[in-house]
Amino acid sequence: MDKETLFEEGLKKITKEEKAWEAVIEAVLFTMGNSVELSRLAAAIGQDENAAREAVLRLKKRYDTGKRGMQIIELENSYQMCTRSEYYEHLIRVAATPKKQVLSDVVLETLSIIAYKQPVTKLEIEKIRGVKSDHAVNKLVEYNLVYEVGRLDAPGRPALFATTEEFLRRFGIGSTQNLPVADPVVAAEIRMEVEEELSGSGDLMTDDDKKKEDLQEEIR
Structure with a gap:
């Protein structure tokens, strides 16, 4: 049986x-x-x-x-x-067609970082992405895919963001523990590409400059 x-x-x-x-x-x-x-x-x-x-x-x-x-x-x-x-x-034949939320590559990238690193601050997201992420994070909050879960005990008390239940429903995941595990080989390749892009940039800052900018960003 x-x-x-x-x-x-x-x-x-x-x-x-x-x-x-x-x-x-x-x-x-x-x-x-x-x-x-x-x-x-x-x-x-x-x-x-x-x-x-x-x-x-x-x-x-x-x-x-x-x-x-x-x-x-x-x-x-x-x-x-x-x-x-x-x-x-x-x-939808008998109900108004709901507004479809289109997640751009930038928003999806930001959502992925939050999902795997949560709880995480905007500054930490921007360090990983290399660009400002205010718009992407705000969109995710608007779509109820992430929310402010608390504040970091640091200068400026920056907000910490995490995924919502709507995120779990949207992507068919029962728990954040069930998120797909990233392929270590692919992750290493991506990390190498990012490092190469940064090393080839003419806008690289010294460590002291970076620390000052990070502190200023957190105070904001």
Whole structure:
């Protein structure tokens, strides 16, 4: 008997109380719209987080095996009910076409740096990119892909940026721990290209000049 069959058999054997928990969780996820932390789902059914997790995963499985238009996705330690992406074209026939956010190469590059280095300041982003990044960071904040997570304990208290849940949803990632691992060979090649570009520039600054500029930037 395969795992799928075993799971289906398990669904049939759950108690009426467990079915009631699933119904409560379904109602909460549908009503809230946004993601709901596991601890809040546990509070809703009056059980511990293990029972809540088992209930929401059973419910998720029911939606998946039933080929329903809705699905339940996991975002780190939270769950959300949302529409399946394959039905998007059908939805826009009866709803206003949403404004599509186009991420330019510059914005994507900035987002990648934040995703892998978070939490990170604008100054750190600019050191990696070699150019000012105010516009790109502001766009990412506007698109709700990154947010200000805190302030660095340094002169000027520069803002620290990290990715949002919308980022996870947008790119189909359950957690930032699941980000693709960069190929070390490719990373080394990129690093070499950047160093070559910098060494060939006529605008290179001395270490002292660089320190002064960094300090001035942080104070701003």
